[in-house]
Amino acid sequence: MVSERGLEVLRVIVQDYVASREPVGSKSIVDRHSFGVSAATIRNDMALLEDEELIAAPHTSSGRVPTDKGYRVFVDQLADLRPLSPAQRQAIEGFLGESIDLDDVLARTVRLLSQLTHQVALVQYPSLASSRVRHIELVPLSDTRLMTVFITDSGRVEQRLLDIQSPIDETFLGELRARLNAALVGVGLTDAAASLTAFADGFPPERRHLVTQVTSTLVEQVLANRQDRLLMAGTANLARTEEDFGGSIFPVLEAIEEQVTLLRLFGEMEVETGGVAARIGRENAGFGLGETSVVSSEYSTSGGNVARLGVLGPTRMDYSNNMAAVRAVARYLSRLLGTD
Amino acid sequence: MVSERGLEVLRVIVQDYVASREPVGSKSIVDRHSFGVSAATIRNDMALLEDEELIAAPHTSSGRVPTDKGYRVFVDQLADLRPLSPAQRQAIEGFLGESIDLDDVLARTVRLLSQLTHQVALVQYPSLASSRVRHIELVPLSDTRLMTVFITDSGRVEQRLLDIQSPIDETFLGELRARLNAALVGVGLTDAAASLTAFADGFPPERRHLVTQVTSTLVEQVLANRQDRLLMAGTANLARTEEDFGGSIFPVLEAIEEQVTLLRLFGEMEVETGGVAARIGRENAGFGLGETSVVSSEYSTSGGNVARLGVLGPTRMDYSNNMAAVRAVARYLSRLLGTD
DNA sequence: AATTGGCAGTCAGCGCAACAGAGTGCCAAC
DNA sequence: GTTGGCACTCTGTTGCGCTGACTGCCAATT
Numbered sequence: 001m002v003s004e005r006g007l008e009v010l011r012v013i014v015q016d017y018v019a020s021r022e023p024v025g026s027k028s029i030v031d032r033h034s035f036g037v038s039a040a041t042i043r044n045d046m047a048l049l050e051d052e053e054l055i056a057a058p059h060t061s062s063g064r065v066p067t068d069k070g071y072r073v074f075v076d077q078l079a080d081l082r083p084l085s086p087a088q089r090q091a092i093e094g095f096l097g098e099s100i101d102l103d104d105v106l107a108r109t110v111r112l113l114s115q116l117t118h119q120v121a122l123v124q125y126p127s128l129a130s131s132r133v134r135h136i137e138l139v140p141l142s143d144t145r146l147m148t149v150f151i152t153d154s155g156r157v158e159q160r161l162l163d164i165q166s167p168i169d170e171t172f173l174g175e176l177r178a179r180l181n182a183a184l185v186g187v188g189l190t191d192a193a194a195s196l197t198a199f200a201d202g203f204p205p206e207r208r209h210l211v212t213q214v215t216s217t218l219v220e221q222v223l224a225n226r227q228d229r230l231l232m233a234g235t236a237n238l239a240r241t242e243e244d245f246g247g248s249i250f251p252v253l254e255a256i257e258e259q260v261t262l263l264r265l266f267g268e269m270e271v272e273t274g275g276v277a278a279r280i281g282r283e284n285a286g287f288g289l290g291e292t293s294v295v296s297s298e299y300s301t302s303g304g305n306v307a308r309l310g311v312l313g314p315t316r317m318d319y320s321n322n323m324a325a326v327r328a329v330a331r332y333l334s335r336l337l338g339t340d
Numbered sequence: 341m342v343s344e345r346g347l348e349v350l351r352v353i354v355q356d357y358v359a360s361r362e363p364v365g366s367k368s369i370v371d372r373h374s375f376g377v378s379a380a381t382i383r384n385d386m387a388l389l390e391d392e393e394l395i396a397a398p399h400t401s402s403g404r405v406p407t408d409k410g411y412r413v414f415v416d417q418l419a420d421l422r423p424l425s426p427a428q429r430q431a432i433e434g435f436l437g438e439s440i441d442l443d444d445v446l447a448r449t450v451r452l453l454s455q456l457t458h459q460v461a462l463v464q465y466p467s468l469a470s471s472r473v474r475h476i477e478l479v480p481l482s483d484t485r486l487m488t489v490f491i492t493d494s495g496r497v498e499q500r501l502l503d504i505q506s507p508i509d510e511t512f513l514g515e516l517r518a519r520l521n522a523a524l525v526g527v528g529l530t531d532a533a534a535s536l537t538a539f540a541d542g543f544p545p546e547r548r549h550l551v552t553q554v555t556s557t558l559v560e561q562v563l564a565n566r567q568d569r570l571l572m573a574g575t576a577n578l579a580r581t582e583e584d585f586g587g588s589i590f591p592v593l594e595a596i597e598e599q600v601t602l603l604r605l606f607g608e609m610e611v612e613t614g615g616v617a618a619r620i621g622r623e624n625a626g627f628g629l630g631e632t633s634v635v636s637s638e639y640s641t642s643g644g645n646v647a648r649l650g651v652l653g654p655t656r657m658d659y660s661n662n663m664a665a666v667r668a669v670a671r672y673l674s675r676l677l678g679t680d
Numbered sequence: 681a682a683t684t685g686g687c688a689g690t691c692a693g694c695g696c697a698a699c700a701g702a703g704t705g706c707c708a709a710c
Numbered sequence: 711g712t713t714g715g716c717a718c719t720c721t722g723t724t725g726c727g728c729t730g731a732c733t734g735c736c737a738a739t740t
Contacts, residue, residue, distance in 0.1 A: 025703050038713055043704070061703050061719045101501050139477050141491065149489060149499070151481065159489070159497045161441050235575065236593035253576035365732055380684055383733070401690045401732045 002052055005035070006045045010054055011078045013046075014066045018318050021244070023063030068281035071293070071315065075278045081324045088116070092332050102126075102155040102337075106231055109309065109333055114234025116325040119241075119313035120256065122296070124266055125156070125229040126305040126337075133184045133192055136218065138177045143167045148214060150221040152189070155301075158221050164213060176211065180218075192222050228307070230259045237313070244291070244314030251288045252312075261287050266308045269296050275330065276323045281315040291315050295322045297330035301337040309333065342392055345375070346385040350394055351418045353386075354406045358658055361584075363403030408621035411633070411655065415618045421664045428456070432672050442466075442495040442677075446571050449649065449673055454574025456665040459581075459653035460596065462636070464606055465496070465569040466645040466677075473524045473532055476558065478517045483507045488554060490561040492529070495641075498561050504550060516551065520558075532562050568647070570599045577653070584631070584654030591628045592652075601627050606648045609636050615670065616663045621655040631655050635662045637670035641677040649673065 002010075012033050016024045026042040029035070035042065046064055049055045054070035057063070066074065084092075095112050099105040106123050113121035137149040146162045183199060184192055196219050200211040235256060238249045245252060255261045265287050269277045276297045282290050295317075296310025310326050342350075352373050356364045366382040369375070375382065386404055389395045394410035397403070406414065424432075435452050439445040446463050453461035477489040486502040523539060524532055536559050540551040575596065578589045585592060595601045605627050609617045616637045622630050635657075636650025650666050 023703090027703075037711095039703095040713055040715095041711080044712085047705080057704080059703095059720055061705095062721075063703070135479060135481055135487075137477065137479050137489075139475060139489070139491075141475055147475075147491065147497065149477075149479070151479075151487065155501065157487065157499045159499070161495065233597065236590055236597055239588055239590035239593050242588075248579055248582075250576055250579035253579050257573065257576055363732095367732075377682095378684055379732095380686090381682080384683085387734080397733080399691055399732095401734095402692075403732070 002048050002054070003045065005037075006048055007073075007078060008035070009042060009045045010049055010066070010070060011074060013049075013055055013064060014071065014074045014078070014319075017065055018316055021316070023058055023065050025063035028063070068283070068315065071280045071319070075280065075319050075323070079320045079323060081276070081320065081327060084324060084328050089328070092329060096332065096336060099336075105333070105336065109329060110231040110233040113309065113311060113325065113329050114237065116329070117311045117313070117318075117322045118234070119237050119311040119317065119322060120232060120234045121309075121311050122262060122266075122294075123231045123309040124263070124307040125231070126301050126307045127228055131156075131305050132186055132188050136177070136180045136184060138173055138180075138214065140168050140170065140173060146173075146214070148217050148221065150218060158224065160217055160221055162213060162217050164210060166210070172207065176214065180214075189222055193219050196222070228263050230262055232256060241314050241317075244316045246291045252292060255287060255289055256312075262312075265289075265294060266296060266310070269294070269308065276327045278319065278323065293317055293319075295319065295326050297326050299330045299334045299337070301334075342388050342394070343385065345377075346388055347413075347418060348375070349382060349385045350389055350406070350410060351414060353389075353395055353404060354410065354414045354418070354659075357405055358656055361656070363398055363405050365403035368403070408623070408655065411620045411659070412618075415620065415659050415663070419660045419663060421616070421660065421667060424664060424668045429668070432669060436672065436676060439676075445673070445676065449669060450571045450573040453649065453651060453665065453669050454577065456669070457651045457653070457658075457662045458574070459577050459651040459657065459662060460572060460574045461649075461651050462602060462606075462634075463571045463649040464603070464647040465571070466641045466647045471496075471529060471645050473527050473529070476517070476520045476524060478513055478520075478554065480508050480510065480513060486513075486554070488557050488561065490558060498564065500557055500561060502553060502557050504553060506550070512547065516554065520554075529562055533559050536562070568603050570602055572596060581654050581657075584656045586631045592632060595627060595629055596652075602652075605629075605634060606636060606650070609634070609648065616667045618659065618663065633657055633659075635659065635666050637666045639670045639674045639677070641674075 009029065012029055013024050016028070016032065026039040026046060029042050030037070030039050046055065049070070050057070050064070052069075053067055054073055055064040056067050058065060083089075092112060096105060096108050099108055106125065110121045110123040113123070131152045133150075134153040135149075135151040137151070139147040139149065141147055141161070144164055144167065146164055146168065147159055148162060149157065149159045151157050179202075180199070183195060187195055196215045199215050200208055203211050235253070238245070238252055242249055265279070265284065269279060276295065278293060278295045280293045284290060284292055284294065289312075291314060292312060293315045294310055294312045296308045298306050298308055300306045309330055311322050313322070349369065352369055353364050356368070356372065366379040366386060369382050370377070370379050386395065389410070390397070390404070392409075393407055394413055395404040396407050398405060423429075432452060436445060436448050439448055446465065450461045450463040453463070471492045473490075474493040475489075475491040477491075479487040479489065481487055481501070484504055484507065486504055486508065487499055488502060489497065489499045491497050519542075520539070523535060527535055536555045539555050540548055543551050575593070578585070578592055582589055605619070605624065609619060616635065618633060618635045620633045624630060624632055624634065629652075631654060632652060633655045634650055634652045636648045638646050638648055640646045649670055651662055653662070
């Protein structure tokens with residue numbers, strides 16, 4: 001069994017390795033940290049840690065490096081998430097405080113997060129599964145063009161253009177608008193599609209065609225809204241930390257472009273201590289990201305929607321700092337969007 | 341002076357070097373191409389090409405590599421832009437043909453272009469400097485929330501949310517909407533901001549506050565619209581071609597994230613032969629992209645707006661293929677958006 | 681004047697051997 | 711449980727010589 005001091009040794013191995021990118025040996029541990037014991041003792045502890053597969057030696061005679069399992073223990077038991085400094089805190093508030101609308105808030109958030117962590121930052125748009133229709137607007141642009149605008153109570157707005165055959169009858173458009181809103185405002189997105197498909201039935205045959213065109217466009221908009229989107233920033237950090245990705249960042253860049261992968265990954269993350277979750281190294285192998293870790297947390301909006309935000313980087317990353325930053329930003333964002 | 345055959349030698353050096361990534365020597369040239377002369381003769385030609393600084397030798401005794409100037413001559417005089425194959429052409433039409441709206445067209449375009457060229461693809465949103473206001477819509481969302489929607493004749497739609505103090509008077513809102521549209525529809529974006537600042541003067545003092553709030557939001561939207569945006573795809577290709585970027589793709593990823601840089605670069609590009617322009621290697625040094633080339637072309641929309649689209653990759657890229665692809669996509673896109 | 685074969689010279693890349701340095705594992709002693 | 715000591719292992723570096731690829735030049739040829 002690994003002793004108390006053994007875990008402490010694991011902690012400094014993780015810390016030193018993350019800081020220096022070099023395998024850490026028993027000698028350098030006693031030099032840099034005051035354990036009050038000799039290098040030989042540390043060596044004994046390290047032998048135990050190696051038995052538990054928490055650390056490993058790249059070559060027969062070199063220092064040790066944390067394994068994925070070692071990082072896991074570090075994250076779960078050893079990392080101290082000290083709160084951000086007041087200055088950092090103030091930076092967050094100052095930076096996000098000036099935002100105009102939801103898009104702007106999230107765009108600022110993702111940049112902020114990448115600056116705080118020096119990693120690739122990810123922010124998921126609030127999932128709209130549980131949000132409701134707030135308003136539907138039909139705007140005639142010309143004789144044969146119509147714009148449909150679709151607004152949810154989480155502040156998301158989506159518009160689409162629509163070409164129609166016959167010239168638009170303004171009066172009828174007003175009636176259609178009123179009836180659409182009457183039928184849909186307050187309805188959850190999951191049910192909205194169903195309501196829409198039956199909607200045209202209540203109209204006289206000569207109107208059906210137009211109404212069906214409009215409702216099917218709206219159905220598309222509902223479905224498009226359900227698909228989550230992802231914002232990203234800080235991809236240049238991948239080049240900086242390239243060696244840590246086992247030689248090539250190609251699969252990482254691919255996953256980033258293929259947002260679906262990252263969304264699935266987010267979806268599999270569970271909330272853990274302090275609301276911050278981490279997926280480490282090979283735990284992501286199924287996504288082609290075996291040398292990559294993701295740290296994420298949930299945030300919530302006034303509508304009761306939840307979404308995730310986090311950072312992605314090499315397995316060898318500064319978990320303490322990144323988890324603290326993710327937690328702080330998630331909390332602040334929840335507060336900002338909650339008092340809506 | 342460089343002879344006719346000398347230029348032919350330059351062409352095969354560029355082609356072979358791009359294909360193999362290895363300096364090409366006189367022997368391999370006579371082996372792979374039928375010049376009908378001996379290696380010594382080719383060597384004489386190569387000596388001349390070197391005098392003109394069109395090629396260079398990495399080491400005293402190795403094959404030659406094109407210089408930036410060599411690529412420039414290749415692009416301007418030697419590259420044959422054979423049209424795409426019917427199959428490729430059909431792929432373009434099939435892929436872009438199904439698009440729904442402007443956003444969707446451009447998103448598909450950029451992905452298509454990166455697939456055709458295996459490089460990072462860039463598509464600029466149509467510059468709105470020369471486009472006009474088509475419609476303004478004010479949508480009350482609740483007692484104290486208003487959404488402003490701003491539509492241009494190039495099909496761009498932008499919305500913003502607005503909190504106001506006093507409850508909204510629906511009738512007045514209708515009047516405001518009508519007067520805004522009367523004053524602005526058809527006005528160019530460059531003049532719209534000016535019209536808006538004076539707009540509130542025509543209203544009674546008790547209405548001024550609300551009107552000013554609305555108009556200043558609209559001014560913001562006008563200005564935001566003038567800022568060009570850029571879509572990108574295929575960044576994973578940077579990892580594939582990494583060695584060609586002098587070791588690190590960091591500055592490239594940085595420039596990509598800092599869209600302003602790329603937009604300035606686009607802005608400096610002149611149209612050349614066949615409508616396709618290229619900026620090669622050190623010509624981009626001012627942007628921190630000294631080992632990067634950009635191939636781009638213009639496309640136009642029905643509103644008379646023009647914007648650029650292109651690809652970005654290492655100096656050592658397949659200019660023939662990329663220029664042909666950029667030209668074809670730009671032409672097809674112009675046709676698609678022109679018959680609007 | 682252009683082309684050619686021949687030949688000496690240059691340099692990168694590779695394999696090999698030797699070496700220094702860092703770190704471990706183990707053991708006997710405390 | 712802890713410590714100092716010692717033999718052992720392995721990496722990374724350096725120096726050396728060799729090979730192969732190419733060039734540059736020259737004198738001969740067409």
